[in-house]
Amino acid sequence: MTKVKKSSMLLSCLLLAALVGLLAYIDGSASNYIVRITRLCAINIVLALSMNLVQGFTGIFSLGHAGFMAIGAYTVALLTIPVAKKETLFMLEPLIAPFNTLTLPFGAALLIGGLLSAALAFLIGLPCLRLRGDYLAIATLGFSEIIRIVITNAQSLTNGAQGLKSIPKTANIWWCYGIALAVLVFISLLISSSFGRALKAIREDEIAAESMGISLLGHKMLSFMLSAFLAGVGGGLYASYIGTIGPDVFQISRTYDILMIVVMGGMGSISGSVVAAFLVTIGQEWLRVLDGPLPFLPFWPENGVSGMRMVVFSILLLIVILFFRNGLFGHREITWSAIGRRLSALAGHRKDGEVKAHE
Amino acid sequence: MFDLTRVLQTLTDALSLGSLYALIAIGYTMVYGVLRLINFAHGEIFMIAMYIVFYGISLFTLPWYVTFTVTILVTALLGTLAERLAYRPLRSAPRISILVSAIGVSYFLQNLATVIFGGRPLNFPQIPLFTDVLTFGDVYIHRLSLIVPIVTAVLLLMLVFLIKRTRTGMAMRAVARDYDAASLMGIDLNRTIAITFFIGSALAGVGAIMWGMKYTRISPTIGAMPGIKCFIAAVLGGIGNTAGAVLGGLMIGFIEIVIVALFPALSGYRDAFAFIVLIIVLLVKPTGLLGGKTTEKV
Incomplete structure (x- = not known):
């Protein structure tokens, strides 16, 4: 062993x-472009892992991710934009104290964003986590929308619909991958701990889990808050990645984007989320070809059809959902011993290659 | 401030908005009744219906009655098609798969609409017969505001007749009550579910026509908000219950209009009211106002 x-x-x-x-x-x-995509992959890993924690491992179908991301993103923006920039940004109404004179290092801002998001998750979880299935989905989705509406209206805190610009782009490749790796290790350890096994028990059968002495609300709440914390951190990274945020960035479709990564990778598979985050992020960029001119198609407009890649992308997603129901990995994980078994199996086949050459 | 004119004005507005919500909410509640599925694509089907009207009237200059008939038919077929392609293959899958599939369809339709119709908002055609303003003394009322509740009421009566008095309706009730038992009794599940989607989507089509004339701007994302609110309306009334959907729709319509009329400062938060009401109701009565004990579900 x-x-x-x-x-x-x-x-x-x-x-x-x-x-x-x-x-x-x-x-x-x-190139700059490749670096950007590489960073986005890491941010999507953080977001997908955080969603997988509640949906894949705990079985809570929460659709509030965009809201938690928004909390993290706005916190990071408000705490890192230089004071001088803030004065020019808030034209309609001045920014309220203490944010108008306060700037913090990026790491601290990320942490505070995550904590705020987790605190909010606690408040949202109190009523929502008592609901079951679909009701919970729609209630969390509702809270996510409420967060967005409040952000749109809280002019003196968030600059309303104008959004926030010139967020320092501190989140370089090392920040993104450092955090993604930390989250990956954290979630892996969490899932194999007794707490993680309790979450899986809840996912499989709530009543059985409860009768084994697992506190349903306690475990669900902790999982929900941890997920919100990570979503807040992911949102903060995202804010620093794009540099400009507004309420429109955190619409429900943002939650769906992450959901699609989780579903594609397999709900309940950490490796799946990581692999799918790369596939989806790079795939969406790669499909950009479809937005431009395609000379080999006879009736294709000369200047291309903008938005075509999203249509093709959503068709691909539907195909995955319909025909590969469990995603790429299902509940399975990539581990060294699994790879080892595969390799030795392959080697085994090689030895009696005459018989099973093409297996 | 509380003069009669304003009160009347507010109440007609609330009634017409509430009826529209109710009409769309019925589609959600019917589908949920038979499949236990939040049909996330319902809002997008509603959005596409508006574009069909736009193309029919503004581009092909068809008469309104032809356009409306075509719209309702195409919308109903689109809803049925979505069920056939994206939900039926997942009948035996865990419920979460089909829910994700519904989200996928909604995502697809929104992206498709952006490509076909363009992302910029368009002006919905105005039909004088419906959009003229009537004056009763000091009260100005869109003719539409009177038409909407009447149309909703008529459709509702037809629907109730269908559900209670026809064999198809009986099949729908049976599927809603017990899916497996219904199929053992020889009910054609696929046909019943397809009919449910057809009717629900047709109602969304009617709702879309009236919504478009009332709010005049259309864009590929316009279905999202009414879609969610109407699902909330259905949950509020007790999902699976047709009367509940109507009650929930009217309630949300009244709450939105009346609160904004009383406290104009809150108008920016209008879209949040429905969610807040939902959460309060779910905490007090987790199965919705008319849900729970009533076993009649379609």
Whole structure:
């Protein structure tokens, strides 16, 4: 056992080193565009993992992610935009204290954004987590919309519909991947802890879980708050990534975007969320080709059809939902021992290759 | 401040908005009754219906009655098609899969509408017969504000007749009561569910026509907000219950209009009222106002 663990650890360290090397290479010599996409992948990993925690592992169908992201994003924006910029931004109504004179380092702002988001999740969870299934989905979706409406109207705090500009773009590749990796490790440890097993028990059967002595509301609440914390952090990263935020950025469709990553990867699979975050983020960019001219199609407009990629993308998603119901990974995970088994199985086939050459 | 004119004005506005909500909410509640599914695509089907009217009248200059008939038919078929392609293959899947599929369809229709119709808002055609303003003394009323409640009431009576008095209605009630038992009794589930989607979407089509004339601007995202609010209306009244959907729709309509009339400062928060009411009601009565003990569900 310990030998397996040791070699897994070693392999993980090697992979980490390779990843750091790759990121350093991208950061140093790839184009600005590639760097941006690479960063977005990491942000989407954070968001997808945070959603997977409630939906995939706890079985709570919460649709409030855009709202929690908004809390994190606005907190980071308000705490990191330089004071001089704030004065020019808030033209209609001046920004209220203490934000008008306060700026904090990016890391602290992220943390505060996550904590605020978790605190709000506590308040929202009190009424919502008692509801079941669809009712919970619609109630959390409602709260997410309320957050957006409040943001639109709270002119002296959020600058209303005008939004916030010139958010410092501190979230470079190292911030994004550092946090994504930390979240990945945290969620993996959490899921394999006794707390994580209790969450899975709740997902499988609430009544059975409760009769085994698991406090339903307590566990659901903690999972919901942790997820909101991570969504807040993800939202903060996102704010720093795009540099300009407004209430429109955090519409329900933002929640759906993350949901699609989680579903595609497989609800209840950490590796699935990570892989799907890359696939979806890069795929959406790659599909941009469809927005432009496609000379090989006879009736295609000369200047292309803008928005076509989203149509194709949503069709692809529907195909995944309809034909690959459990996503890419289902509940499975990529682990070193699983890879090892695969490899040895492959090697085994090689040995009696004459018989099973093409398996 | 509380003169009779204003009160009357506010009440007619509330009644017509409430009726519109009710009409769309019925579609949600019927589908939920038979499939236990929040049909997230309902709002987008409602949005597409508005574009069909726009193209029929503004572009092809068809007479309004032709356009309206075509719109309602196409909308109903679109809803049925969505069920056939995206929900039926998932009949035996866990409920979450079909819910995600509904979100996928809604996402797809919104993106498709953006490509086909463009993202910029368009002006909905005005038909004088419906949009003229009537004056009763000091009260100005859109003719539409009177037409909407009447149309809703007539459609509702027809629907109640269908559900209570016809074999199809009986099949729908049976499927809503017990899905498996209904199929064992020889009810054609797929046909019944398709009819439910057809009727629900047709009602959304009627709602869309009147909504468009009332609010005049249309865009690919216009279905989202009314869609969610009407689902809330259905939950508020007790999902699965047709009368509940009407009650919920009227309630949200009245709350929105009356609160804004009384406290104009809150008008920016108008869209939040429905959610707040929903959360309060769910806390007090988790199955909605008319839900729970009443077993009649369609």
